[in-house]
Amino acid sequence: MNLLSKKSLRRLALAPVFVLVAGLVIVGCYEDYGLTVKDYDTNTTMYVAATNFQGYKYFLMPDTVMHVYDRTIGSDPMPAGARKYDEQILSLTASNLQARGFTRLSDTLQIISGGIDPNTVLAVLIGQFSVDHTGYYYDYWYGYWGGYYPYWGYGGYYPPSYVSTYEYTVGSNVTEIVDYGKSNAQRKAAPVWVGIISGLTGDPATAQTRISDGINQTFAQSPYLYAGQ
Amino acid sequence: MTNLLKTFVLAALLTATAVGQNQMSGISWNIGIPTGQMSSYMDKISYGGFGLEFHKFTGENTSVGILFSWNVWSNLTGDIIPFSNGGVSGAVSGTQIRYYNSFPILLNVHYYLNEKNAEFRPYAGLNVGTYYILQRLDIGTWSLSNDQWHFGLAPEAGFMVEVSNRTYLNVNARYNYAFDSGSTLGGKDDNSLAYWGINAGLVWYTGWF
Numbered sequence: 001m002n003l004l005s006k007k008s009l010r011r012l013a014l015a016p017v018f019v020l021v022a023g024l025v026i027v028g029c030y031e032d033y034g035l036t037v038k039d040y041d042t043n044t045t046m047y048v049a050a051t052n053f054q055g056y057k058y059f060l061m062p063d064t065v066m067h068v069y070d071r072t073i074g075s076d077p078m079p080a081g082a083r084k085y086d087e088q089i090l091s092l093t094a095s096n097l098q099a100r101g102f103t104r105l106s107d108t109l110q111i112i113s114g115g116i117d118p119n120t121v122l123a124v125l126i127g128q129f130s131v132d133h134t135g136y137y138y139d140y141w142y143g144y145w146g147g148y149y150p151y152w153g154y155g156g157y158y159p160p161s162y163v164s165t166y167e168y169t170v171g172s173n174v175t176e177i178v179d180y181g182k183s184n185a186q187r188k189a190a191p192v193w194v195g196i197i198s199g200l201t202g203d204p205a206t207a208q209t210r211i212s213d214g215i216n217q218t219f220a221q222s223p224y225l226y227a228g229q
Numbered sequence: 230m231t232n233l234l235k236t237f238v239l240a241a242l243l244t245a246t247a248v249g250q251n252q253m254s255g256i257s258w259n260i261g262i263p264t265g266q267m268s269s270y271m272d273k274i275s276y277g278g279f280g281l282e283f284h285k286f287t288g289e290n291t292s293v294g295i296l297f298s299w300n301v302w303s304n305l306t307g308d309i310i311p312f313s314n315g316g317v318s319g320a321v322s323g324t325q326i327r328y329y330n331s332f333p334i335l336l337n338v339h340y341y342l343n344e345k346n347a348e349f350r351p352y353a354g355l356n357v358g359t360y361y362i363l364q365r366l367d368i369g370t371w372s373l374s375n376d377q378w379h380f381g382l383a384p385e386a387g388f389m390v391e392v393s394n395r396t397y398l399n400v401n402a403r404y405n406y407a408f409d410s411g412s413t414l415g416g417k418d419d420n421s422l423a424y425w426g427i428n429a430g431l432v433w434y435t436g437w438f
Contacts, residue, residue: 031303032304035324038324039323039324039326040324040369040370041323041369042321042322042323042369042371043321043322043323044315044319044320044321044322044333044416045319045320045321046318046319047318047319048316049313049316049317049318050316062261068231076423077401079372117247147257168370170370197368198369198370200370217322221309221320222321
């Protein structure tokens with residue numbers, strides 16, 4: 001092929017046209033959905049498929065949420081305000097279970113005094129932890145042409161790339177329901193259901209609503225979780 | 230869209246004095262419409278796609294060629310995702326962004342009606358080759374992806390309408406089917422994919438080679 005022929009030059013002239021068309025298509029492809037903090041919340045539920053939830057009628061639940069954090073960091077590594085939502089979480093979890101027909105027992109003594117079969121009792125444990133995520137990325141240079149150096153009039157030159165860092169914290173609330181009778185008999189926990197809500201921390205304005213919505217959603221997506229008569 | 234139209238017109242004008250009718254090249258804007266199993270994960274139409282094609286005529290009414298194209302789908306949804314693994318079942322909910330990227334590389338044969346210089350030429354053809362499919366799910370702060378190569382077929386039918394000397398507006402419908410080659414992002418054994426392509430662009434009687 002003669003690269004200097006008129007035909008070849010016409011073909012080469014079309015190359016930027018193709019690149020332009022491809023670029024227009026590519027730029028328009030990925031839609032910006034305008035996500036907010038709430039959109040990064042997830043609600044996960046897991047259960048042992050062979051469990052007969054209708055065989056349970058009662059539940060026990062401590063009045064404390066366990067907070068898991070690294071005690072080796074600083075003098076008071078527990079995040080500030082970590083227990084702020086404990087009461088809300090405990091209350092909402094209990095009310096969801098009661099709405100599904102489970103009766104709350106005040107303590108284990110009631111099992112004995114009430115002549116209750118331990119195998120009809122669930123134990124509910126709630127824990128929280130958070131994980132910090134940090135990293136870096138190379139950002140695009142073209143975003144800084146023009147407006148970044150307004151005094152130059154025409155924009156000016158900026159280095160081809162630069163490094164940016166990011167940091168965010170994901171908090172998780174884990175509700176674990178275990179078979180009380182089986183756990184006691186085998187001396188180890190026998191979980192039957194787990195509900196996990198996770199989301200970005202650092203937005204106190206929405207935290208209370210997001211926690212409530214998350215806990216309610218974990219029960220809503222568990223239609224099998226209801227007490228027997 | 231206006232800029233895109235201007236670009237297509239510019240490409241047509243640049244090829245107005247093309248020589249030789251043994252080869253044909255083309256570029257198109259591709260729309261993708263999911264069907265079957267694909268539509269259960271992605272029920273949105275893709276308007277983001279383009280294709281490049283090159284044909285060599287083996288006779289007055291037949292050609293062989295090669296096609297490269299790309300379609301991308303994305304959808305924002307809050308559907309609950311059930312899962313099951315061994316004796317444990319469950320579900321995940323939250324705002325999700327679901328993506329599909331399809332990159333077909335296909336060889337083809339076409340049959341054209343009417344003579345080569347006709348202003349209107351309907352045609353039908355068959356594409357055979359590979360599809361590179363990238364499936365991705367963004368949920369919460371997590372991004373999960375799965376990519377596979379598939380063997381695929383794509384029958385198509387369309388027509389060409391002359392808009393300038395040896396340059397044609399080209400419109401066709403193509404049924405893309407990528408055969409099963411592994412598992413889906415969610416662990417299903419069958420990851421076959423099918424979507425309709427509605428493609429519109431320009432072809433011109435001059436080759437790159």
